[in-house]
Amino acid sequence: MCGIVGYVGREEAVPVLLQGLYKLEYRGYDSAGVATVQPDGIRIIKTKGRIKNLDDKIQQEGGLQGTCGIGHTRWATHGAPSDVNAHPHQSQNGRIAVVHNGIIENFLDLRHALEADGYQMRSQTDTEVVSHLLEKNDTGDGVQTLLATVKQLRGSYALAILSADRPQELLCTRRDNPLIIGVGQGENMIASDIPAIIAKTKQYIVLDDNEVARVTADEVQVFDAQGQPVQKEIQTVNWDISSAEKGGYDHFMIKEIMEQPKAVRDTVSPRIENGLPRLDDAQLTDEMFHELRNIHIVACGSALHAGLVGREVIERFARVPVSASVASEFRYRNPIIGKEDLCIVISQSGETADTLAAMREAKKKGARTIAIVNVVSSSAAREADSVLYTWAGPEIAVATTKAYSAQLAALYLIAIKAGLARGTLTEEQARNYCQQILALPDQITEALRTRPQIEHLASLYHNRQSVFFIGRGVDYAATQEASLKLKEISYIHSEAYAAGELKHGTISLIEEGTLVVAMANDPDLYEKTLSNVKSVKARGASVIMVTDQDVEADPEICDFVVKVPTCDPALSASLSIVPMQLFSYYMGLFRGCDIDKPRNLAKSVTVE
Numbered sequence: 121m122c123g124i125v126g127y128v129g130r131e132e133a134v135p136v137l138l139q140g141l142y143k144l145e146y147r148g149y150d151s152a153g154v155a156t157v158q159p160d161g162i163r164i165i166k167t168k169g170r171i172k173n174l175d176d177k178i179q180q181e182g183g184l185q186g187t188c189g190i191g192h193t194r195w196a197t198h199g200a201p202s203d204v205n206a207h208p209h210q211s212q213n214g215r216i217a218v219v220h221n222g223i224i225e226n227f228l229d230l231r232h233a234l235e236a237d238g239y240q241m242r243s244q245t246d247t248e249v250v251s252h253l254l255e256k257n258d259t260g261d262g263v264q265t266l267l268a269t270v271k272q273l274r275g276s277y278a279l280a281i282l283s284a285d286r287p288q289e290l291l292c293t294r295r296d297n298p299l300i301i302g303v304g305q306g307e308n309m310i311a312s313d314i315p316a317i318i319a320k321t322k323q324y325i326v327l328d329d330n331e332v333a334r335v336t337a338d339e340v341q342v343f344d345a346q347g348q349p350v351q352k353e354i355q356t357v358n359w360d361i362s363s364a365e366k367g368g369y370d371h372f373m374i375k376e377i378m379e380q381p382k383a384v385r386d387t388v389s390p391r392i393e394n395g396l397p398r399l400d401d402a403q404l405t406d407e408m409f410h411e412l413r414n415i416h417i418v419a420c421g422s423a424l425h426a427g428l429v430g431r432e433v434i435e436r437f438a439r440v441p442v443s444a445s446v447a448s449e450f451r452y453r454n455p456i457i458g459k460e461d462l463c464i465v466i467s468q469s470g471e472t473a474d475t476l477a478a479m480r481e482a483k484k485k486g487a488r489t490i491a492i493v494n495v496v497s498s499s500a501a502r503e504a505d506s507v508l509y510t511w512a513g514p515e516i517a518v519a520t521t522k523a524y525s526a527q528l529a530a531l532y533l534i535a536i537k538a539g540l541a542r543g544t545l546t547e548e549q550a551r552n553y554c555q556q557i558l559a560l561p562d563q564i565t566e567a568l569r570t571r572p573q574i575e576h577l578a579s580l581y582h583n584r585q586s587v588f589f590i591g592r593g594v595d596y597a598a599t600q601e602a603s604l605k606l607k608e609i610s611y612i613h614s615e616a617y618a619a620g621e622l623k624h625g626t627i628s629l630i631e632e633g634t635l636v637v638a639m640a641n642d643p644d645l646y647e648k649t650l651s652n653v654k655s656v657k658a659r660g661a662s663v664i665m666v667t668d669q670d671v672e673a674d675p676e677i678c679d680f681v682v683k684v685p686t687c688d689p690a691l692s693a694s695l696s697i698v699p700m701q702l703f704s705y706y707m708g709l710f711r712g713c714d715i716d717k718p719r720n721l722a723k724s725v726t727v728e
C-alpha cells in the first residue's frame with residue numbers, strides 16, 4: 121500500500137527510482153511519480169495509472185535529470201486517484217517535495233491553519249500539508265525542521281523529503297509505516313521494502329518509529345525524536361533478487377503457489393530436532409504453555425484464515441481454549457485478555473495496521489505476544505515479545521499463497537509444542553505429527569499435480585456468477601481461505617459456509633448450475649459432509665469435491681473429484697488449499713483479471 125523510493129548517489133536517479141518503484145508494484149497503487157533536484161530547483165513528473173505511464177510521460181517530457189530524487193506509488197486514501205493527487209507533493213515555494221505512505225489524521229485542521237496563513241492547496245491529499253508545514257517550519261537545518269514538523273502530525277506515516285536548498289540530501293522518517301535505508305558504496309537509498317533496493321545493495325538499516333534520517337551519497341545519519349544521534353545496526357538481505365522475480369512463470373502468484381513445498385520445508389525443518397519441535401528462536405518454553413489460560417489469535421484476511429486452522433489444531437493438540445479474531449474488531453472490543461494469556465498475531469508483511477494495533481492492545485493488557493511473521497525486522501517482528509518467522513521468502517503477488525502455507529506450518533509446530541508441554545500429546549504422538557509435518561512439502565508437491573485438472577475445471581466454470589464453498593472443522597477453515605482467494609483473484613462472488621449451516625438459510629440460493637466446492641478430508645466428518653453435499657446436488661448444484669477419500673464422481677454426489685494426498689485431518693488444510701489456490705488462479709486467468717495486482721487491493725495494508 122503506497123511505495124516509497126529515494127536515491128542519492130552519483131548515477132542518474134530516475135532509472136534507479138523507476139526500477140525501485142517497479143519492485144514495489146506488488147504493494148498495490150493507482151498512481152506514481154518521481155522528483156529530482158535539478159540546477160533550477162525541484163522538478164516533478166507524476167501521473168495516474170501504472171508506472172509504465174509514468175515512464176512514458178518522463179520520456180515525452182524530455183527526461184528528468186539529477187542524482188538525488190524520490191519516487192512514489194500511491195494507493196488513494198484522501199482524494200481520488202489523479203495526476204494532481206499523485207505524489208510527490210511540493211511546498212508552496214516549490215523548494216521542498218514530499219512522498220508519504222500512511223494517513224495524516226489531523227490533516228484537515230492543519231490544512232485550515234495553513235490556508236489561514238496564505239498557503240494554497242493544489243490537491244485533496246493529506247500529504248500536501250506536510251510539504252507546506254516543512255516550508256513553514258524551515259530553520260535551515262533539515263533534521264530539526266523535520267523533527268518539529270512531525271510533532272504537529274497525528275496518524276501514521278513514512279515520509280521521504282527532497283529539498284532544493286540541500287540538493288544532495290534526502291530526509292526521511294516514519295511512524296507505524298515501514299521504511300528502510302539501503303546502504304551502498306557512494307550511494308544510498310530509502311525504500312518501503314527490500315525489493316526496491318536489492319539491485320543496488322543488500323545492506324540496509326531499519327528505521328524505527330519516530331526516528332529521522334539524513335541520507336547523502338556517502339553518509340547515513342539517524343536521530344531519535346529528540347534529535348540525538350542513534351547508532352543503527354546494518355543488516356544484510358539473505359535472499360537473492362531472483363527470489364523476487366518471476367523466474368519464467370507468467371505471474372508471481374503461480375510462481376509462489378509452486379514455491380510452497382520449499383516455503384513449508386524452510387519453515388519447519390530447522391525447527392524439528394530429534395523428531396520433536398524446537399522453537400527456541402520464538403522463546404516458547406514449556407513453562408509458558410503450562411501456565412497458559414487462553415490463546416488469542418489475531419490477524420486479518422488470509423492470515424486470519426490460517427489462524428482459524430490454527431485454532432482447530434491447537435485446541436485439538438493442546439486442549440487450551442483458542443479464539444481467532446479479526447484484528448480490526450479485536451482492537452476496539454476491549455477484549456478480555458490478561459497475563460496468563462498468549463496472543464498470537466499472524467502477518468505476512470508484519471506491517472498490517474490493524475494487526476499491529478491489536479497486538480499492542482494485547483500487550484497493554486499484560487498478555488505475552490508472539491508474532492508469526494514473514495518479513496524480517498518488520499514492525500510486528502520487532503514489537504512482539506517473540507517472533508516465529510515463516511521462511512516463505514519474498515511474496516510479491518498481492519494475494520498470499522506461500523505465506524499462508526508457511527503460517528499453517530508454524531501454527532502446527534506451536535500446537536505440537538503446546539500439546540507436549542501440557543501433557544495432552546504423548547511424545548509418541550508428537551513425533552508422529554512432526555513426521556507428518558516433515559512429509560507435507562512432498563505431499564504439497566503431489567497436490568500441485570492437480571494443476572492440469574484444475575485448469576480444466578476453471579475452463580468449465582469461470583463464467584459462474586457465484587460459488588459456494590462448504591466443509592466442516594479444519595475443512596471449513598480451509599474453505600474460508602479458498603473462498604477469499606477466488607473473490608480477490610477472479611472477482612466472482614463466493615461464500616464459505618460450515619456445511620451443516622447451509623440448511624439454515626443459505627441453501628435457498630442453490631439453484632440449477634450453482635457451483636459448490638465441498639472439502640471433505642476428515643474421515644470422522646466425511647459422512648456428515650457427504651449428506652450436505654447430496655442436498656445441494658439434489659437442488660441442481662454443480663459440485664466439485666476436494667478430498668483425500670477414495671471416491672469417484674457420482675451423479676448423486678458430485679460432478680468432479682479433486683483428489684489430494686492423505687495426511688492427519690488436523691493438517692489437511694495444507695493440502696486441500698493447494699488445488700483451490702490453483703483454481704482461483706485459473707478462474708482469474710480465464711476471466712482476464714490482473715492476477716498479481718487485483719483491483720482495489722494492496723499487499724501491505726498499513727492504514728485502518
Ligand code: F6R
Nearest residue numbers: 421422423467468469472519520
Ligand atoms: C489475501 C491477502 C490478505 C492478507 C491480509 C493480511 O490474499 O493477502 O487478506 O492476508 O491483508 O496481511 P498480512 O498477512 O501482511 O498482515
